[in-house]
Amino acid sequence: MTAPAQPAEELAPVRASWQPTPAHTRATVAGFAMVVFGVLVRRPELLVLGTPLFLVSLWSFVTRPDRDPVVAAGPRHLTLREGQGTRWVAQVQPGPGVEDVGLALMGTPHTDFEPAARAVSAASDGVGPVTAAVACRSNRWGRRQLGPAVLSVSGAFGGYRWAPDVVDSRPVTTVPLPDTFSARVPVPRPDGLVGQNRSHHAGDGGEFADIRQFRFGDRLRRVHWPVSIRTGQLHVTSTYADQDSEVVLLVDAMHDIGTSEGAGGRSSSLDNAVRAAGAIAEHYLRTGDRVGLRVLGARGVPALDSAAGKNHLRRVLDTLARTTASKGTVADEKRLRGQLRHRVGTGALVVVLTPAISSEVLGHALALSRRGIPVIVIDTLPSELASPDLDAHLLDTVMPEADKHPQASLLAWRMRLLEREHEMRRAREAGVPIVPWSGPGTLDIVLRDLGRRSRAPRVVSR
Known part of the structure; x- marks a missing residue:
């Protein structure tokens, strides 16, 4: 999947002033001192050593730049x-x-930087513009500042230097590159006005439903002439209405389990959740559906109401790029409880992306399911971390300071996995499907089962 090219941003102006360099000051003082001392004590070797230094410093002073360069x-x-x-x-x-x-x-x-030393230089003829550039390649989603940078413009012999203290820049947002995802099964209960999902009700759509007798108000292009001629009465074809659906994505950012190595490397649980959420949002927004997003536990990440269109996809990806893992403080727990009180429409499909470490998130998915809302839980915990037998390197990624108490840390992780398995089994028995993220087709079987269940009578809690 290729990312669209982004327009180049306008560079910010940089200001400073010309100052003599320490080398120029040392050369001036040392050269002048050796020349004067050599003349006074009649030591020619001091004249030989000091004269070049003094002449170079004098030439640098005479040819020093007289105006500031224009730098962006x-x-x-x-x-x-x-x-x-x-x-x-x-x-x-x-x-x-x-x-x-x-x-x-x-x-x-x-x-990653090119060159790896992150430093470049360019010569100037004093007339034409000069460009110095370092190539940067972002390997992981997020919002980071490249730099800061140190910039230096030098005069003749390095005698004078125009250099701001530190050059800061605006943060660069790296949006997640969504995994490849597609779903061939529609959302169970679409409730919008227009879209590409087949409704259970007859209406103006593209999928054939039945052939019936002509009624007042039917369009003439709907007349089915073979049946009309055979029966002697006008008959028309009826179709199912096309509706859009609403998909609400809940990304669990209370924990980030595992090591994140960026694109092409190992992924943490939050990496899997963010990329999977981007893939699901991109798929449904391209098919005309509405997608909403809430990042649970993250600070400073706004909630996005359900909307459609390409611009909304950009907002979703930008919001996902701003996601940071919670620190597990009391304030974060309160924020999570407040975020779990959001309203969800009865016709929406809720997709919860979580490593299933936080019991409150699974409990929220269970509560939504009991209200009759179709819910799917995607397990984002890396498969290599779901094993109770972890080596020392993997154990360090899930348990802080595991190297100090390896046996106790391993036992604690095994107990947490047992609790996690118990909570997931309880959710499955209550009718909440839990599937691991596997790219295309991840939700097909689950959506098919939810569609069958949505057409069956059931008792829900209000």
Whole structure:
């Protein structure tokens, strides 16, 4: 799946002033001192050593730049997809006396740089513009700042330098690259006005329902002439109405279990949840359905009401990119309880993406199911971490400070897995399907079963 090209952002202007470098100061003082001392004490070797230093420093002072360069710096793109790259660029319009332009970036997590040293330089003729750039490739979704950067514009012999303290830039948002996903089975109970899902009621649609006698108001293009001629009465074809459906995504960000190595590497539970949510949202929004999103436990991530369209897909992916794992504080627990009080329409399909570590999230899915709302739980815990026998390296990713108490940590993780299995079994027995994320077709069998169940009579709690 290829990501759409993003337009280049306007670079921010950078301002500073020319200052003599420490090397220029040392050369001036040392050269002048050796020349004067050599003349006074009649030591020619001091004149030989000090004269070149003094002349170079004097030449640097005479040819020093007389005006500030025009500099604009920053990343070329502020929105990327996982695996996409951009350039951190410094564009310099130099003046007379400018010889070199240097750029160096600080390291950023989950980002590859070219060159690997994150430092480049370019020579200037003092007339034409100069560009220094470091290529950056973002390997994981999230909102991060590339840099900060150190920029330097030097005069002749490095005597004078134009250098701001630190060049900061706006954060770069890396939206998740959705996994490949498709669903051939429609949502159980579509409740919208228009769409591509077949309704259970007759209406103006594209799927054949029945042939019946002509009624006042039927369109003439619906007349079925073979049956009309055979019976001697006008008959028309009826169709099922086409409706859109509402899909509500609940992403559990209370825990992030496992190690995240970015695109192409191992994924944590939050990685699986974010990418799966992006894939499901992209699939249903492209088919004309409405998608809503709530990130449970995350701070500063707004809830998105159900909407449709390509612009809404961008909002969903941008919201997922802002997701951060909860720290497990009391405030986070209160925030989670407040987020679980959201309203869900009776015709919506709720997809809960969780590693099933938080019992409150599974309990919420169970409560929605008892209200008659179709609910699907997607298990995002990495498969290698669901085993009770973990080696020391994997145990460190799920239990903090496991190296200090390996046996106790392993026992604690086994007990948590037993509790998790008990809670998942309880949810399944109550009618909440739980499936691991496996890409295309993950929800087909579950949606088919939910569709059959939705047409059967049942008792729900209000």
